[in-house]
Amino acid sequence: MAFDKHASPDTKQYHIQVARGEVGRYVFLPGDPFRTDLIASFLEDAKLIAHNREHKTWTGTLCGEKVSVTSTGMGCPSTAIAVEELIKAGADTFIRIGTAGPVRDSSDCERYDGVIVTAAVRDEGTTTHYIPIEYPAVADRHVVEALSRAALAKKLNYAEGISQSKDSFYGEIDPDCSPVSGLLKERWRAWQRGNVMCSEMECAALFIVSSIRGKRAGAIMNWGDMNETIQTACDAVRLLIGQDKANSEQGG
Incomplete structure (x- = not known):
């Protein structure tokens, strides 16, 4: 199928292969296609809608409302594609569910269950193709509040704070492998001193695309216990x- 930017909204989107009416306005966004299966198990009457490339979509219900889950794949480029096409298919509220590494201090893994992301450092290249770097990547305050209330009700200790969205996984975990290791380490120290809470690879694109399209987005990241995080997001x-x-x- 050839890409057609003038295609009807009712046409299946080129990459995620879903059409308007096949997804709900509320969408969970994990990175991993296989994680969509787990998240879908928390929905009622979930059905597999499409699986193309790294994008796998299920749709079910919560509280009688249609809710979907679509995997973004790893990184901001594929995340931006998924969010753009989900918006064209009718979605307007997104919650990223994923894992992250601590930035500020490794003891954060012991102190906190994870991070509810309020904003993202745009340490990646995708979003500069949307808007100048001075524009902030900020989560929607209503989504952040809902996540915080849900975590509090479960007596979970999620920090609220900023994430670093990066393009290079190995630039974080093994900076010495890079010819610019000195720069990477210097920037990492800056994020630590600036109280950045965690590091991942997708939030910046999610927040930027959602903001400029007038949609809502938030994210909840954990250090490993995915079931609790999914329950909180639901x-x-x-x-x-x-x-x-x-x-x-x-x-009305």
Whole structure:
């Protein structure tokens, strides 16, 4: 199938292979296609919609509302593609669910269950193709609040803070392998001194694309316990569904 930028919104999107009506307005975004299966198990009546390249999509329900999960693949380029095409298919609220490494201090893994990301350092190249680097990559405050409330209700200790979104996994875990190791280490120390909480590879693209398209996005990252994180994200979406219904009734 050839790419057609003028294709109807009802046409299946080129990369994720879903059409309008096949996904809900609320979408969970893991990086790993195989993790979509686990997340889908927390939805009601989940059905596999499409799997093309790194993008695998399930759709089910929460609180009677259609909710989907689509994998982004690793990194900002494929994340931006997935979010762009999900928006064209009708989605408007995104929660990234993933794992991250601590930046500020390795003891964060012991003190916290993970991080609810409020903003992202744009230490990657994709988002500069959207808007100048001075534009901040910020999560939607309502999504952040819903995630925080959901975590608190479960008595989980998620920090709220900034993530570093990078392009090179090995630049983080083995900077000495790079000819610019000195620069990488210097920048890492800057993130630590600036109280950046964690490091991952997708939040910046998610926040930038969502912001400039007028959509909502947030992210919840953990150090390893994925089930608790998924449950927290699902509870956050339940809160958002309730708030959105109340706002709609008041507006009507």
